[in-house]
Amino acid sequence: MSPKMDNALSFAPICLTLYPHNQCNLRCLYCYSQDRTLQKPQYISLEAISAATSFIISNCLKQNRPFIVGFHGGCEPLLDFDFIKVCLKEVKNICRESGITPFLHVTTNGVLCKPIALEAALLFDSITISCDGPAIFHDRFRVTASGQGSLERVERSGQIFLTKMGNPGNLRVRATISEASVDHLETIIRYFAERWAGLKNLHLEPVYVRRRAGSSFQPRRFVTAFLRARALARSCGIDLMYAGTRPGERHRQFCPVLQNNLVITPEGFLSACFCVTGKNCDDDSRFLYGSYEGKEKRIQIEYQKLQSFFLSLRQEAGKCQKCLNRFHCSRGCPEVCPLEPNYLQSLSQFDCEIQKNIGYALQTEKGHLPFRDVEDPTFLALPEGL
Numbered sequence: 001m002s003p004k005m006d007n008a009l010s011f012a013p014i015c016l017t018l019y020p021h022n023q024c025n026l027r028c029l030y031c032y033s034q035d036r037t038l039q040k041p042q043y044i045s046l047e048a049i050s051a052a053t054s055f056i057i058s059n060c061l062k063q064n065r066p067f068i069v070g071f072h073g074g075c076e077p078l079l080d081f082d083f084i085k086v087c088l089k090e091v092k093n094i095c096r097e098s099g100i101t102p103f104l105h106v107t108t109n110g111v112l113c114k115p116i117a118l119e120a121a122l123l124f125d126s127i128t129i130s131c132d133g134p135a136i137f138h139d140r141f142r143v144t145a146s147g148q149g150s151l152e153r154v155e156r157s158g159q160i161f162l163t164k165m166g167n168p169g170n171l172r173v174r175a176t177i178s179e180a181s182v183d184h185l186e187t188i189i190r191y192f193a194e195r196w197a198g199l200k201n202l203h204l205e206p207v208y209v210r211r212r213a214g215s216s217f218q219p220r221r222f223v224t225a226f227l228r229a230r231a232l233a234r235s236c237g238i239d240l241m242y243a244g245t246r247p248g249e250r251h252r253q254f255c256p257v258l259q260n261n262l263v264i265t266p267e268g269f270l271s272a273c274f275c276v277t278g279k280n281c282d283d284d285s286r287f288l289y290g291s292y293e294g295k296e297k298r299i300q301i302e303y304q305k306l307q308s309f310f311l312s313l314r315q316e317a318g319k320c321q322k323c324l325n326r327f328h329c330s331r332g333c334p335e336v337c338p339l340e341p342n343y344l345q346s347l348s349q350f351d352c353e354i355q356k357n358i359g360y361a362l363q364t365e366k367g368h369l370p371f372r373d374v375e376d377p378t379f380l381a382l383p384e385g386l
Helices: 003-009 046-063 077-098 114-123 135-141 151-164 182-195 219-235 282-287 303-313 343-349 353-366
Strands: 015-018 067-071 102-108 126-130 171-177 201-206 239-241 261-264 269-271 288-293 298-301
Touching (some): 003 303, 015 046, 046 077, 046 261, 046 288, 046 298, 067 077, 077 114, 102 114, 114 151, 126 151, 151 171, 171 182, 182 201, 182 219, 201 219, 219 239, 219 353, 282 288, 288 303
Parallel strands (some): 015 067, 102 126, 171 201, 201 239
Antiparallel strands (some): 261 269, 288 298
């Protein structure tokens, strides 16, 4: 075995993420997925689910690890709830034969009818729901196909999840922060504290600027607002997070292959990027490293291509090598991607102020160390090398 192939051949995922179909009931203006009007309906096959489940269960048993199954993608997974239940039945049948209990997760936009929200609350072990805060922010971007706001139905689903799930801590809310809301994060925290009573976990994530929303803001505005909001959230019993920097975890980019996560698109492709939800264009092919092979009824991984991913991910810009936050930073993912040309140049030019400064502030917080008020203009002037 060539040493260069060690990473790829040792890839043994223990998580399975299914993109069940490509349909959605919203037309979010900043969505990273392809325009729904250009897509034909596509559903993942039960055969692909079966093969992937068997493949990953064997890894979980060998590693004595739990089996995590998630439903996600460039769609609303629960839009076809009957199909989701069929998919889950397939997964559970195989798990039962292997004597393993799956941990079930779903990410949803929350625009659900009441019966489905109630059933989902009892069916899934954890749920992530998208809500950007008060209507003035949420309904500006998260609209229906007819252009109407969606907050009212999202709030209803959120309340059902908080009250009907066994543990409200198993619900996460993800709020996308835009130019319109970046200076109002404390308002957003107060909204969730008042309207989502019992909420424990909230993620605030800046909009992906390369996507359709197209607007960005100065990183310092987000850092300063986030740290103020985090202090307020703590007083409300809410753990406020930013995924790009998590000092409590050792991580890099959000690539599923780095998380031992096998992601399958509706067509049966294996995707190395959460933004690539199918083979929608030729450019997507470089992110796909295998597929479900129907004739052989198995998951086939292109190990040579997968190895090229790992080699690309090893690249490091000079400014990252001495950074104290380098083990807890997403390195601008997905805005800056190791699989794109001129990656090192892009990474070197990427403004990492959000990742670096939030990472520093959270580390000092974790160590119970004092730090200056965020209004102090020198607060964000970090020590050399950080």
